Amino acid sequence: MPAFQNAFESHDHAHCADDVLARVRVIVQKNKLRLTPVRQRTLEILLESHKALGAYEVLERLAAEGFGHQPPVAYRALDYLVEQGLAHRIRRLNGFAACMYPGADHEPAFLICKSCDKVAETKGSAFDPALNQAAKTHGFHIERSNIEAMGECASCKGVL
Amino acid sequence: MPAFQNAFESHDHAHCADDVLARVRVIVQKNKLRLTPVRQRTLEILLESHKALGAYEVLERLAAEGFGHQPPVAYRALDYLVEQGLAHRIRRLNGFAACMYPGADHEPAFLICKSCDKVAETKGSAFDPALNQAAKTHGFHIERSNIEAMGECASCKGVL
DNA sequence: GGTCGTTATGTTATGATATAACCCTTTAAA
DNA sequence: TTTAAAGGGTTATATCATAACATAACGACC
Numbered sequence: 226m227p228a229f230q231n232a233f234e235s236h237d238h239a240h241c242a243d244d245v246l247a248r249v250r251v252i253v254q255k256n257k258l259r260l261t262p263v264r265q266r267t268l269e270i271l272l273e274s275h276k277a278l279g280a281y282e283v284l285e286r287l288a289a290e291g292f293g294h295q296p297p298v299a300y301r302a303l304d305y306l307v308e309q310g311l312a313h314r315i316r317r318l319n320g321f322a323a324c325m326y327p328g329a330d331h332e333p334a335f336l337i338c339k340s341c342d343k344v345a346e347t348k349g350s351a352f353d354p355a356l357n358q359a360a361k362t363h364g365f366h367i368e369r370s371n372i373e374a375m376g377e378c379a380s381c382k383g384v385l
Numbered sequence: 386m387p388a389f390q391n392a393f394e395s396h397d398h399a400h401c402a403d404d405v406l407a408r409v410r411v412i413v414q415k416n417k418l419r420l421t422p423v424r425q426r427t428l429e430i431l432l433e434s435h436k437a438l439g440a441y442e443v444l445e446r447l448a449a450e451g452f453g454h455q456p457p458v459a460y461r462a463l464d465y466l467v468e469q470g471l472a473h474r475i476r477r478l479n480g481f482a483a484c485m486y487p488g489a490d491h492e493p494a495f496l497i498c499k500s501c502d503k504v505a506e507t508k509g510s511a512f513d514p515a516l517n518q519a520a521k522t523h524g525f526h527i528e529r530s531n532i533e534a535m536g537e538c539a540s541c542k543g544v545l
Numbered sequence: 546g547g548t549c550g551t552t553a554t555g556t557t558a559t560g561a562t563a564t565a566a567c568c569c570t571t572t573a574a575a
Numbered sequence: 576t577t578t579a580a581a582g583g584g585t586t587a588t589a590t591c592a593t594a595a596c597a598t599a600a601c602g603a604c605c
Contacts, residue, residue: 364539
């Protein structure tokens with residue numbers, strides 16, 4: 226498993242997505258998750274691109290495919306995926322993205338390209354050292370953390 | 386200037402806030418910022434506590450003090466402060482907090498206590514090493530980044 | 546195989562957050 | 576002192592998210 230899933234370079238995306246799905250299947254088995262049809266499709270929709278999707282975008286897709294038409298349908302599926310570590314919330318974009326390292330139990334970090342809107346995930350091995358140090362010193366217990374970095378990817382830099 | 390502003394321990398907050406304001410005054414002078422009444426008050430309101438405030442909470446306060454009553458009043462003041470580096474947006478909380486290190490040009494990192502809702506800012510010296518490395522390797526140019534860590538502060542851990 | 550508590554999925558309605566567009570006033574610079 | 580730019584107020588609306596409730600599906604158990 227690579228340490229960095231480069232969403233920005235062109236790649237065999239079908240393989241890329243299938244690879245994630247294959248790992249998801251293992252986790253589903255192992256943890257006895259109930260990856261129901263809505264949830265499965267929601268994850269697949271997220272995996273179609275490396276962009277973060279808003280809940281309402283996902284909802285549109287789900288509705289078109291015969292699932293419910295109301296916001297909670299999408300939010301529930303998305304929240305479930307996030308809880309199970311199969312997706313992440315990208316707060317800066319009010320959106321969601323499939324986790325590229327399902328099962329790896331990591332603190333996610335994201336590179337977000339302001340030009341093409343794509344999102345790449347890195348699997349940070351641990352909490353940021355400086356932050357971790359500060360937390361330790363003052364007795365703060367970190368449960369979860371995430372990093373969102375805005376910038377521009379190589380492809381877009383070349384274009385502009 | 387300390388490397389970590391501990392919002393969670395009891396402290397002389399009036400001094401703490403005044404200290405920040407004093408540094409802000411220097412920056413305002415140096416950069417010829419227009420810290421108008423709404424903006425100044427908005428910053429002061431943020432500085433009253435170590436909690437992140439929603440735009441509508443700020444708005445209520447401003448309205449009560451004779452400023453405008455509509456959302457853009459608060460959002461404009463808050464956005465200005467963020468642009469000038471005098472405040473930060475805490476996305477996880479849909480809120481804003483005064484910057485504790487104005488003028489220090491840093492990538493902020495936050496410890497957010499889930500129990501008392503207070504927010505402490507650390508002045509990360511640079512981008513997260515792992516993320517920075519990934520970005521470099523793939524030619525991604527990071528412009529801004531921030532870290533938001535959820536957890537529980539020492540005071541709240543003691544209580545629970 | 547029924548039954549029963551739990552989980553899932555759908556609904557309607559509403560809450561919370563954020564911005565667009567417009568108009569007048571203030572500011573600072575020519 | 577005119578004038579362009581920035582500020583601050585408004586109304587209206589867009590966008591994002593959840594509360595509360597009803598029915599259906601699941602799965603553990605006797």
